[in-house]
Amino acid sequence: MNRYLSNKKAIALFLLPALLIYSVVIIYPVLQTVYRSFFNWDGLSTATWNGISNYRDLLEDPLLITSLRNGLIFALVLAVFQIGLGTVLALACADPRIKGRKLLKTSYFIPVVLSVTVVCQLWLAMYDPTNGLINRLFNLLHIPYQQNWLTSPTVSIIAIAFVNAWQFMGYQFSLLYAGVKSIPEQYMEAATIDGCSKWMAHRKVTIPLMKETYKFCLIVAITSGIGAFVQMLIMTSGGPGTSNYTLTYMIYRYAFMESNYGYACAVSVVLVSLSLLATVIINKTFDRNEA
């Protein structure tokens, strides 16, 4: 049996195709990005080594500040909307008195399976200042808050982040709902017998026990905020002006519009480092609370 299962030829045959394509398409490009970030390179001609000067230029690039700020706002909108509201919905939906649970769950999830292009186009139409649903609705309700949603530099980043938050709410909701459901019912019963109200019991029992779920949801929200791109590209092309730039939008612009590949690689390295840093910090924070 041992000889049977350590057939070297078979192992190589099973392993190599996946390993090869994964190494060539994922690992090698990651290393390339880091390496190329130290070069002055237009993607075609020979690259010239210029040490850390890409990174030094980056520190003085006003787009970096804009991008970091937007990434932060984006992440914040996702976290508050999806995790905050998602928690309320998940707790309410887990209540045994609720009817139509299947219908609710399914309809929350439908936007997740739509193409991001469709969702962006749909919201472009909804945000339209004269004919869009949002301004008309405010008009109908006599709320004097008409906006040029996508052309105002202050409002547009939040409006765009909301589109992403809306689309992927269903995803975070199903994670949170699965988290609530995984907690044994006796815990809740015990808490209510001890005189807790249902709401108190959720705050003291359910939510602390869902630590792992929250950790993951937060990592998803923060990293997708930092890396946001498609919504900006489709809805406002990074504008008005450059006010809706994000790190990925910077990479896209420097690499594919200005052929400044070395510099774009440096931005990629910053993006990856920030994503990993955020993941580590979230992990550490959650683990410390445990002790």
Add this chain to the structure above:
Amino acid sequence: MKKLRAVLIQTPLWIYFVISVYPLVWMISYSLKNNDEIFVTNPFGFPTHFRIENYTAAWSQFNIPRYFMNSFIVSSISTLLIIVLALMFSFAIARMRWKFRESVRLYMTIGMFMPLQVIMIPLAILVRDFHLTNTYGALIVPYVAIGLPFSCLIFYGFMKSIPGELEESACMDGANIYRMFIQIIVPVVTPAIATVAIFQFLSNWNEFMLAYILISDEAMKTLPLGLLFFQGQYSTDWGGMGAVMTIASLPMVIIYLFFSEQVENAMTVGSAVKG
């Protein structure tokens, strides 16, 4: 009193139900209206009579069938390749006995934590250097590589739980390792294959960023990419735009409604693995 509280709990759920679904209802309903009805006479309500002509115009005037076919070819070939490669890889890692399998498994896991943006630039150059630009290969190869880490982890988890007796009896019966893999292991992990298949098909079908960078030829565009084109073309004809978007969305929504359990399972399993 009890009734009132039940109603109070229900309220946020149904409010969000409207927020989640109404934009889509609005999209479908304006796909059946003309501009006059959308803007002036009836902006919120259901269409008074169905203007199917928006759909026939959208279908015949633009490349929708082409985009559909491209998306279908790219998504199904990548999904199929992901499944075959990931099954083989996971089998070698989970069931066979050799020295470095734990390190190889970790090496594959790294890919799940890499933001796609970091490989964007070298990948574009790689695709160009291999002369894959504007071919199906430009998307299939990256999609396969990107799908592998997640799929391998799902299959690995499944295969680990298979009892060793199954293999032993196959070995006694004289089946060689390849036959055992195909006739014993693969059938046992069918539920995992279904999960991975649906999950990967959905994400390949909707992938936008890489397709946007790697494909410029009109004839090779996938659906999410092709839809961008309508933004300019249809800016004055909202009904037509709505029809295009509805046609593009329906297949995925229908697939989801049929397989909602599996789709949500795949998502939650993925989070358990990553977290």
